[in-house]
Amino acid sequence: MSEMVLWEIRNGVGHIVLNQPDQGNVISTPMAHALAAVVEQAHRTDIGAVLISASGKQFCVGGDIREFVQNREQLPQLIAEILGLLNPTMQTLANLPVPVISAIQGSLGGGGLGLGLCADIVLASNQVFLRGGYSAIGLSPDLGSSYYLSRRAGAARAKYLLMSNRPISAQECLRLGIFDALHEPHELAAQACQLAEELAAGATNSLAHIKKLCDSAHSHDLQQHLQREQQAITDCAIHPNSREGIAAFLEKRQPGFQRN
Template identity: 35%
Template sequence: MTEFETLKFAQSGPVTSIVLNRPDAANGMNDAMTRELAVAASLCDTEATKVVTLTGAGRFFCAGGDLKSMAAAPDPGVFVKGIADDLHRAMSTFARMDAVLITAVNGVAAGAGFSLGVSGDLVLAAESASFTMAYTKAGLSPDGGASYVLPRLVGLRRAQDLMITNRVLKASEALAWGLVTEVVPDAELPQWLEALAAKVAAGARGSNSAVKKLLLSTYSAGYEAQLEHEARHIAGNASSADGKEGIAAFLGKRAPEFS
């Protein structure tokens, strides 16, 4: 098992758990964390993994980039580019892997923490969680896919508001804006995360993978191209072992037993 300095990483059957683990630094992203997150993401991109959960240790989900480490770097631009590249490699893997990514935002999600938190295929948020871009407050600009994801989730005007004014959203507001899937009581977040992961893990991996790929391609594919993508994915799933089991279970009025 790979050992990490800034993350907790555990695999249990088809579910892999990642915890951002720099609680004394508000889980701020330094070069070690983003480098390790890219490695962790690659370890999740396997046939054995059906679900990946991602949350933070302590009171914060992630306060964004570690500004202290940036300020101490001999060349901040080179240093930050390395952090961004590693973070983006991790997020690209999470987006394109077959496994479903469930993020559980347990506290403040700021900057790249905001970007990472809302990038899950499913997003849980504790009632006390909050979301803010915060980049321009520090004279910086968004990364972590925020300029791609936010306009698609909340629309251009709200994305501009979040990025330029650094508006802070409460969890309930994030839910109303479509940034999160569910808001749950703080004390119940771990149980909700475990239950949701188990529910998704009991499903068909190929079906969930197809959903991810179809939703990702819908941003760039034309209508006829997307129809062809849908036809090929549903045909592939229909001929798979899980597809045959799912159809048989549905017709037999029983619960399916997916591989």
């Protein structure tokens, strides 16, 4: 594995860490290869949750502008190469059957929006600023940035944020639903790890169904969704975790859930 993106498993949680702090964790071609390899590792590993974080003062500033300048005559080909790697990677992240949490410790923009907001649960430092970045250099969003912003804040607000390119504070992101919770900078990492480990120790079959149901809620009418809910809760009821969870509740103890 490349040192650009670190991968480690602790207490059932797969940790993905963007690790080019001196460069703002830019999404260069080498970074794209490293990230794709680590996400594939997460896909193949038996874990209960994934935590995405970053080293340094910035979470991810987006694409590598220096690489764009160096390849300005072949920019469409460069973008096609990077997205050819990362679009399937983003899809793999979205399809992981476990909770994905992001801990955004520093400012993010460009493709960093997609990496930070693709998580099921987005935690952030209360000192963070979010900025679109794309319109300032005449480009449009990638890596799901417009998709996740629209899902979290609504299409109208996403257009405003991406078109105006104005920085948005962590508090405003929380109000808009872009972030799920804010923490003091020195507390963020510990809080994110604690949540990830709690979820990894939970009934992961139940969490997988919750994830699928919520992600697909706007893709079906109510009747179809009720049917999907019925099938999901039936599958959960068959699983040993439901019996363990009910027994633990009655016995007033912590449940010992199975991962699969």
